Amino acid sequence: MTTKNDLYLRAARGETTERTPVWLMRQAGRILPEYRALRARLSGFKELVETPELAAEVTIQPIDALDVDAAIIFSDILVVPDAMGLPYEMVEARGPLFPNVIKTAADVDKLRIADPEEHLGYVLEALRITKRALNGRVPLIGFAGAPWTILAYMVEGHGSKTFSKARGMLYREPALAHRLLEKITATTIAYLQAQVAAGAQVVQVFDSWAGILPPAHYAEFSTRYIAQICAALAPLVPVTVFAKGAWWAVEDFAALPCRTIGLDWNQDPAAVRRQAGDKTLQGNLDPCALYGTREQVRAATQAMLRQFAGGPHIANLGHGVYPDTDPDNVRVFVDTVKEWRG
Numbered sequence: 646m647t648t649k650n651d652l653y654l655r656a657a658r659g660e661t662t663e664r665t666p667v668w669l670m671r672q673a674g675r676i677l678p679e680y681r682a683l684r685a686r687l688s689g690f691k692e693l694v695e696t697p698e699l700a701a702e703v704t705i706q707p708i709d710a711l712d713v714d715a716a717i718i719f720s721d722i723l724v725v726p727d728a729m730g731l732p733y734e735m736v737e738a739r740g741p742l743f744p745n746v747i748k749t750a751a752d753v754d755k756l757r758i759a760d761p762e763e764h765l766g767y768v769l770e771a772l773r774i775t776k777r778a779l780n781g782r783v784p785l786i787g788f789a790g791a792p793w794t795i796l797a798y799m800v801e802g803h804g805s806k807t808f809s810k811a812r813g814m815l816y817r818e819p820a821l822a823h824r825l826l827e828k829i830t831a832t833t834i835a836y837l838q839a840q841v842a843a844g845a846q847v848v849q850v851f852d853s854w855a856g857i858l859p860p861a862h863y864a865e866f867s868t869r870y871i872a873q874i875c876a877a878l879a880p881l882v883p884v885t886v887f888a889k890g891a892w893w894a895v896e897d898f899a900a901l902p903c904r905t906i907g908l909d910w911n912q913d914p915a916a917v918r919r920q921a922g923d924k925t926l927q928g929n930l931d932p933c934a935l936y937g938t939r940e941q942v943r944a945a946t947q948a949m950l951r952q953f954a955g956g957p958h959i960a961n962l963g964h965g966v967y968p969d970t971d972p973d974n975v976r977v978f979v980d981t982v983k984e985w986r987g
């Protein structure tokens with residue numbers, strides 16, 4: 646199937662594009678009234694994620710509503726521990742909650758390396774449905790959480806400002822942490838490979854809690870496993886690594902076979918460009934910039950675009966779009982990128 650708008654795909658491969666492609670992390674979600682209307686009919690978030698037809702519908706909504714240059718499958722990073730035998734709940738207004746957590750070697754032994762079709766088939770079917778429905782309009786992105794971020798939730802049991810239990814495991818029981826990370830990594834590689842087989846044309850690895858680790862721990866307990874994922878997926882599709890807060894890891898990422906490095910809003914694009922060589926950079930407008938006036942959003946977007954001069958760039962935010970963002974301001978962001986010829 647030919648991709649009609651292949652700007653994002655070409656940029657993700659490091660090729661020259663006639664303009665900067667643009668999409669947003671969390672573009673499929675609560676900023677859109679059509680998403681809120683659909684959610685209101687359901688029992689909760691997990692029903693939406695686990696119903697392929699509905700997940701596909703939500704994936705396509707921002708393509709229609711915002712005219713972005715790529716679709717990202719609507720899912721959640723925590724489907725991986727769920728598939729491994731550690732189920733989670735999504736508590737409204739609180740976030741994810743694991744009724745059971747990983748504490749001991751016996752807990753790790755109970756976990757399985759998930760079979761993608763058997764344990765994550767609903768995501769793969771959502772990808773297949775989305776790919777057919779898009780009919781080549783824009784590329785389709787698959788994703789998974791980085792192993793460290795998944796471990797953080799599996800050990801902590803919920804979101805946290807410190808993830809002190811998970812970080813504590815790295816000090817007290819590093820061998821146990823590595824055993825858990827190895828299982829998560831094996832599952833994630835198989836899962837992402839299955840996503841590609843189901844239609845994903847690019848995959849992104851989200852390390853949401855990268856920035857809470859000290860650099861030495863990040864190298865040992867995160868980068869080495871992201872490297873395994875990149876090595877396994879790079880021969881198939883371009884790989885993007887987005888590690889929020891891990892500005893000191895850019896040089897390590899530059900040595901990986903990932904094609905794109907995502908930047909959070911605190912990173913300096915020019916500095917990253919010097920460290921990352923010919924990698925494609927993605928980002929990195931502060932999501933809060935979208936709370937400004939239309940004129941302020943346009944000016945902030947143009948200022949961001951100027952900072953990325955000198956190499957391949959995919960415009961995005963420095964994190965996911967916040968749910969109370971005005972969709973009209975998102976459209977200003979998208980339109981400003983499309984009009985830019987810097």
